[in-house]
Amino acid sequence: xxxxxxxxxxxxxxxxxxxxxxxxxxxxxxxxxxxxxxxxxxxxxxxxxxxxxxxxxxxxxxxxxxxxxxxxxxxxxxxxxxxxxxxxxxxxxxxxxxxxxxxxxxxxxxxxxxxxxxxxxxxxxxxxxxxxxxxxxxxxxxxxxxxxxxxxxxxxxxxxxxxxxxxxxxxxxxxxxxxxxxxxxxxxxxxxxxxxxxxxxxxxxxxxxxxxxxxxxxxxxxxxxxxxxxxxxxxxxxxxxxxxxxxxxxxxxxxxxxxxxxxxxxxxxxxxxxxxxxxxxxxxxxxxxxxxxxxxxxxxxxxxxxxxxxxxxxxxxxxxxxxxxxxxxxxxxxxxxxxxxxxxxxxxxxxxxxxxxxxxxxxxxxxxxxxxxxxxxxxxxxxxxxxxxxxxxxxxxxxxxxxxxxxxxxxxxxxxxxxxxxxxxxxxxxxxxxxxxxxxxxxxxxxxxxxxxxxxxxxxxxxxxxxxxxxxxxxxxxxxxxxxxxxxxxxxxxxxxxxxxxxxxxxxxxxxxxxxxxxxxxxxxxxxxxxxxx
Amino acid sequence: xxxxxxxxxxxxxxxxxxxxxxxxxxxxxxxxxxxxxxxxxxxxxxxxxxxxxxxxxxxxxxxxxxxxxxxxxxxxxxxxxxxxxxxxxxxxxxxxxxxxxxxxxxxxxxxxxxxxxxxxxxxxxxxxxxxxxxxxxxxxxxxxxxxxxxxxxxxxxxxxxxxxxxxxxxxxxxxxxx
Numbered sequence: 001x002x003x004x005x006x007x008x009x010x011x012x013x014x015x016x017x018x019x020x021x022x023x024x025x026x027x028x029x030x031x032x033x034x035x036x037x038x039x040x041x042x043x044x045x046x047x048x049x050x051x052x053x054x055x056x057x058x059x060x061x062x063x064x065x066x067x068x069x070x071x072x073x074x075x076x077x078x079x080x081x082x083x084x085x086x087x088x089x090x091x092x093x094x095x096x097x098x099x100x101x102x103x104x105x106x107x108x109x110x111x112x113x114x115x116x117x118x119x120x121x122x123x124x125x126x127x128x129x130x131x132x133x134x135x136x137x138x139x140x141x142x143x144x145x146x147x148x149x150x151x152x153x154x155x156x157x158x159x160x161x162x163x164x165x166x167x168x169x170x171x172x173x174x175x176x177x178x179x180x181x182x183x184x185x186x187x188x189x190x191x192x193x194x195x196x197x198x199x200x201x202x203x204x205x206x207x208x209x210x211x212x213x214x215x216x217x218x219x220x221x222x223x224x225x226x227x228x229x230x231x232x233x234x235x236x237x238x239x240x241x242x243x244x245x246x247x248x249x250x251x252x253x254x255x256x257x258x259x260x261x262x263x264x265x266x267x268x269x270x271x272x273x274x275x276x277x278x279x280x281x282x283x284x285x286x287x288x289x290x291x292x293x294x295x296x297x298x299x300x301x302x303x304x305x306x307x308x309x310x311x312x313x314x315x316x317x318x319x320x321x322x323x324x325x326x327x328x329x330x331x332x333x334x335x336x337x338x339x340x341x342x343x344x345x346x347x348x349x350x351x352x353x354x355x356x357x358x359x360x361x362x363x364x365x366x367x368x369x370x371x372x373x374x375x376x377x378x379x380x381x382x383x384x385x386x387x388x389x390x391x392x393x394x395x396x397x398x399x400x401x402x403x404x405x406x407x408x409x410x411x412x413x414x415x416x417x418x419x420x421x422x423x424x425x426x427x428x429x430x431x432x433x434x435x436x437x438x439x440x441x442x443x444x445x446x447x448x449x450x451x452x453x454x455x456x457x458x459x460x461x462x463x464x465x466x467x468x469x470x471x472x473x474x475x476x477x478x479x480x481x482x483x484x485x486x487x488x489x490x491x492x493x494x495x496x497x498x499x500x501x502x503x504x505x506x507x508x509x510x511x512x513x514x515x516x517x518x519x520x521x522x523x524x525x526x527x528x529x530x531x532x533x534x
Numbered sequence: 535x536x537x538x539x540x541x542x543x544x545x546x547x548x549x550x551x552x553x554x555x556x557x558x559x560x561x562x563x564x565x566x567x568x569x570x571x572x573x574x575x576x577x578x579x580x581x582x583x584x585x586x587x588x589x590x591x592x593x594x595x596x597x598x599x600x601x602x603x604x605x606x607x608x609x610x611x612x613x614x615x616x617x618x619x620x621x622x623x624x625x626x627x628x629x630x631x632x633x634x635x636x637x638x639x640x641x642x643x644x645x646x647x648x649x650x651x652x653x654x655x656x657x658x659x660x661x662x663x664x665x666x667x668x669x670x671x672x673x674x675x676x677x678x679x680x681x682x683x684x685x686x687x688x689x690x691x692x693x694x695x696x697x698x699x700x701x702x703x704x705x706x707x708x709x710x711x712x
Contacts, residue, residue, distance in 0.1 A: 016654065022571075
């Protein structure tokens with residue numbers, strides 16, 4: 001590596017980070033907050049006592065039964081819930097009526113443990129043979145061979161990281177490694193997904209392989225079918241360009257997917273159906289939920305004949321129509337599946353986080369906690385607010401932001417918006433969302449930088465307020481960026497320097513950077529918001 | 535409370551596991567600053583970065599018993615921070631730079647200064663994952679194998695991303711050592 005390159009990049013990061021210096025006392029506050037946080041839930045002693053009592057009863061019952069019968073009866077040994085985990089393989093095992101959880105990561109450590117949940121109790125399985133610890137393995141229940149199939153994943157414990165391509169099956173008692181003649185070689189830069197197609201009675205795997213041609217490497221989608229003993233690559237004429245979840249409505253197999261690439265043109269959730277030969281896009285009658293932060297989970301509610309989606313909110317999809325639900329308690333985006341013994345969709349833990357190991361069930365109108373989390377809730381960080389009314393948010397922001405002036409907030413917003421965000425002495429960032437989540441507005445102190453990659457984007461300078469001069473521009477102009485001008489409600493933002501003072505890290509400078517960004521608003525609506533800033 | 539006064543470095547992790555705040559501070563405390571900077575690079579927001587580091591620290595405290603290699607604290611903690619950032623990443627489709635850094639336009643800037651500002655602009659427009667590999671590889675000077683473990687990608691993928699990001703920045707690159 002040439003030293004000048006390193007030096008320039010380091011110097012650039014230095015300048016960038018100089019604007020966000022280490023907050024004074026962060027180390028002391030962070031360490032103290034951590035060590036005063038309970039390592040186990042206050043509920044756990046009672047839970048352990050309960051578990052101990054149950055185990056004792058089970059042992060006594062076993063002894064009695066053993067005394068009365070010739071053959072021993074295995075003791076049921078329920079345990080507490082598994083540690084919260086991200087990137088685990090979670091599947092419903094129909095043959096045994098259990099949820100099966102394998103691997104993932106917790107606290108930075110990769111896991112190779114197996115847990116089952118029968119609708120009431122967790123059990124830490126201790127099979128004689130297990131796959132190695134890994135994250136992001138794909139798994140699904142094979143309705144033909146009545147086993148859970150697990151494929152691949154990524155271990156991150158060793159000095160060299162190699163994407164796995166091994167295949168395992170779970171029969172309720174142990175894992176068995178399969179030795180197929182062919183195996184997909186998929187990259188877990190985009191974790192693969194697996195599901196059973198009831199129409200063709202086959203297990204399908206969808207993922208991306210790295211294909212190198214000359215000096216370039218591309219991620220190529222691949223679809224594979226599992227016969228029970230070998231993998232066969234299929235060659236569908238059309239395939240999604242990104243991966244979400246597979247789910248089945250009992251008749252067909254579907255694949256959800258976020259938009260591929262940069263989502264600046266509007267981030268829409270996509271769905272494809274496997275027609276036995278190819279992936280076919282599924283049309284929807286209304287606006288589909290925004291894909292949001294890229295975190296979502298989905299399962300089909302066979303009882304109610306609708307898809308249930310978690311993405312920070314709860315959504316259902318039936319008869320080609322999306323509906324936002326309003327549960328009294330919103331679980332994190334967990335591992336979701338339909339759980340036939342309870343006749344409802346359940347969500348376990350947090351799929352890309354470790355905030356919970358609870359199991360919640362969807363009763364068609366609300367989420368009900370079936371087994372509580374043993375992870376203590378995190379306190380709300382200082383300065384966070386919402387969701388609240390825009391008026392309440394404005395009051396909080398104006399009372400909190402004292403070191404940067406002026407504080408500009410919109411006097412006009414589209415109807416039905418709720419506000420949430422962060423406000424500190426010298427900074428604020430507020431996001432307004434409507435109920436259907438198809439309109440969002442963000443106002444913050446800062447400068448925007450458009451995403452790369454779209455040649456049609458419009459980046460212009462427009463006369464706005466009494467803005468101070470931007471780079472290469474005269475005073476009185478703001479930068480107006482529209483990601484896709486052909487989309488009347490596409491993403492856009494406006495950034496400028498407002499006359500005033502701004503304090504960052506204890507030093508005060510003149511001029512306050514502002515940004516107003518929006519998705520789902522028409523140009524007219526956007527400017528109505530921007531021109532109402534007071 | 536166990537005192538750390540008599541503990542050498544090899545005893546710090548066990549003492550921290552046992553609940554010693556000072557030992558935990560000695561083990562994880564030095565990682566707070568690089569963890570915060572990594573979070574700023576990934577989240578581009580100091581408030582969210584602070585939240586991410588605080589949550590990562592709580593997870594580190596709760597999961598210290600799972601740390602198998604006491605010498606690998608840096609990789610372990612930064613991987614928790616990176617994972618926390620991933621789960622916190624907001625819905626923004628633009629990147630935001632809070633500053634300070636973007637000072638008021640000065641038409642009298644030298645071309646060298648303009649070049650550096652352009653580099654800042656290009657760096658701010660890179661995808662978060664590319665920014666993260668550049669930060670870990672160049673700024674923290676970590677080997678690619680460690681960069682890979684923190685970001686849960688292969689060293690080859692880390693190397694490839696460094697090359698790609700440097701190319702996007704239109705800088706020269708002669709060699710990347712694993």
